[in-house]
Amino acid sequence: MTETTANTSSHSSIVTRASSKPRVCPQREDEHEKATESMADIANVLTELRALRADFGCKLDTTNSHLGDMNNSISALEQSMVEVRNTVESNKTRVTEAEERISTLEDDLEVAKADLASAIKRISTLESKTDELETRGRRKNLRLFGLRERAENNQPLLEYVEQLLPRWLGCHDKTFTLERAHRTLSKPKPGQNRGVIIRFLKFQDREFVINTAKKLNIQHEGNKLLFVPEAEEKKSEVAGRMEVL
Structure with a gap:
């Protein structure tokens, strides 16, 4: 009896202890779950923030690199502008x-x-x-056309003309003093006679010869002789007369 009572008393004690454990309130459990979910959300947000920060850091580094390149380009452009300005100033x-x-x-x-x-x-x-x-200087000169080439033979041309002038003019008692007499320097064409330039010592003698010769038809060795004042003679006229003679 005593043993049975003791066992009963022990069982009651165990039941009493078991029933004496604190019970969890449903409201607290709900709050705990919500808190747990909130912590998870916060962790997720933090993870996303870390990812965003890392991505932003990469983009910021890229932007800084681009800004550095832009600064270099601007510096090069400024240097080019300085060179252009210097070139413009130099020009x-x-x-x-x-x-x-x-x-x-x-x-x-x-x-x-x-x-x-x-x-x-x-x-x-x-x-x-x-x-x-x-x-x-030519006032005392005249040109003689028509005298055959080398008609004087070995005699000086000046002496030859001095001797023949009185006979040509028909005044044998008159003498003429010449300073010089020579052929023109131009080379004669075949069958052509060069003119003779005659310079008188006195102008009056030249005038006498010209005026007298105008009145006469003077011939020598079959050729007509023509006396022309050199000062009044033109080259074209001389050439024409030489061709005729």
Whole structure:
């Protein structure tokens, strides 16, 4: 009896302890679950934030690299602009120098033109004086056309003409003094006789010969002789007469 009572008492004690354990409230369990879910969400958000930060860091590095390249390009462009500016300034300087040289050359050209005009005027004056002196020098000259080449044989041409002039003119008592007598320098064509240039000592003798010869038909060895004042004779006229004679 006593043993049975003891066992009963022990069983009751165990039941009592078991029933005395604290029971979990359903509301707390729900809050716990929500808290757990919130922690998981927070962890997920943190993970995404870390991923975004890493991605943003990569993109920021790329952007910084691009900005560095842009800075380098801008620096190169600025350097090119400086070089272009220097080139433009150099060209401006060269253009200015060229304009100054051109202006100087134009001034020199005007001076040269004035000098040339003065020289041309002086040359014209000298030519006129030369022509005048030459004309005066030829006032005592005449040209004789029609005298056969080498008609004088071995006799000097001056002596030959001096001897024949009185006979040609029909005044045997008159003598003429010549300073020189020579053929023209041009080479004669076949069958052509060169003219003879005769210079008289006195102008009056030349005038006498010309005036007298105009009245006569002077022939020598079958050729007609023609006396022409050299100062009035033109080359074209001389050539024409030589062709005829």
